[in-house]
Amino acid sequence: MMADITYLEGKEPHALEKRLIFKNVDRKDWDTSIDTYLNVGGYNSLKKAIKLKPQEVTGQVKASGLRGRGGAGFPTGLKWSFIPPDNEKPVYLICNCDESEPGTFKDRYIVHQDPHQLIEGMIITAYAIGCKLAYIYVREEFPQAAQILEQAIKEAKSKNFLGTNILGADFDLEIYIHRGAGAYICGEETGLIESLEGKRPYPRIKPPYFPAALGLYMCPTIVNNVESLCHVTHILSMGSEEYAKLGTPRNTGTRILCLSGDVRNPGYVEVEVGKITMRQLLYDIGGGPLKGRAFKAVIPGGSSSKILKCDEVFSITQGDQKVDLDFWDIPLDFDTLAACGSMAGSGGVIVLDNTRKMSWVLNNINHFYAHESCGQCTPCREGSMWMKKISDRIVEGKANAEDIKTLEEVAYQIDGRTICAFGEASAWPVEAIIAKFKDELIADTSEDNTYISKEKELQQQFFQT
């Protein structure tokens, strides 16, 4: 299908790419109008979907194996089926277009260049879940995206893809744009819902506030990422069986990877999930390290994922076998990255080379999380600030080795003790950087104190009791 598409010079897809979602991104003679979208078969998936029963559409999405592209990789069809069957309240759909995870820059390109693909995916999703009112939560820093989407909604309405009795069916839907106020925590689904209700984006505790049961205005609400919703359009177009042939079992379809940092060719690529390795991403697509430098480490799924060293070997279970997997051979899928102790997250792959000091990287990440904590729970509010202060001291050469131990302890005290997953998002990078680059951090401290890791200390305590 891609053979007859021409792309802007220098923007052609890489040979290792498989484009579904980004098929029209950077395409020549392409614009965001509905006529352009209709010319390439746009809204045909909706026409197909509307002839099916809503449960059949959900069934297709379940059978496709689609897992959410917003961060957690949760199965999309399964999430939809969590809406209570005896529900009598309104059901809402929210498209999460907050894209706030550092290192991630895919959703904005979808919206800037192919907004109708998203609108179509949302209409199909709304039909499947019985929703009449949907929102797109657009981060404050994307003002152009909000304008483009407003225009796309207007156009979709003019063709009766939105409004009442859509395409003659007993199905009504309105979509509204809601602009965020610029905070990372607004990307967390329950914080987002609070913000949409006009309040501070304080995340809600789960359970009981799982959005599918108690979401917007305490009604069942499905929150999905921009890219996830676009995949729905393609699942309906291709059929779930064909879609599931893309990628690997349990990790189906394609996904967009955002490659940034110390690599020759940073940018975005859409690949089949699990079909390319770290080596192919960094060398074949990324072009290798910058001149005179060497790759050192990779943060594979946005800043909150645990860092991986380029010389690591992971002992993991594949099928029913234990195997040693070299960093360079990691296939980029949800399950393998989790088995290697990290996560595929939002697809933001941040590359670090040998010129990067780990104390600087750690400090940079800590500054971000200390600034973005919503402040609602003590371990996160205080802990993120302490972590920042300690890493400030490390980069200033004013810390001692004992401070690194304290830093590690603070991270472990946050992890698992907060209302939302921001706690882990801020603690995991610290835990992983200390575990893997302890010597380098200690070398940056001012005194040569003996360092006892948290793990070792716990072992000692265990054997003493």
Ligand SMILES: Cc1cc2nc3c(=O)[nH]c(=O)nc-3n(C[C@H](O)[C@H](O)[C@H](O)COP(=O)(O)O)c2cc1C
């Ligand atoms: C701190 C934090 C920030 C998040 N930011 C985003 C975001 O910017 N965009 C997004 O789609 N999901 C984000 N998520 C995940 C959402 O809470 C939610 O799981 C996701 O939107 C669900 O969509 P999916 O099932 O399609 O992946 C974030 C989660 C956390 C804990």
Ligand code: SF4
């Ligand atoms: S973990 Fe952090 S961001 Fe999440 S609710 Fe608690 S204070 Fe707010």
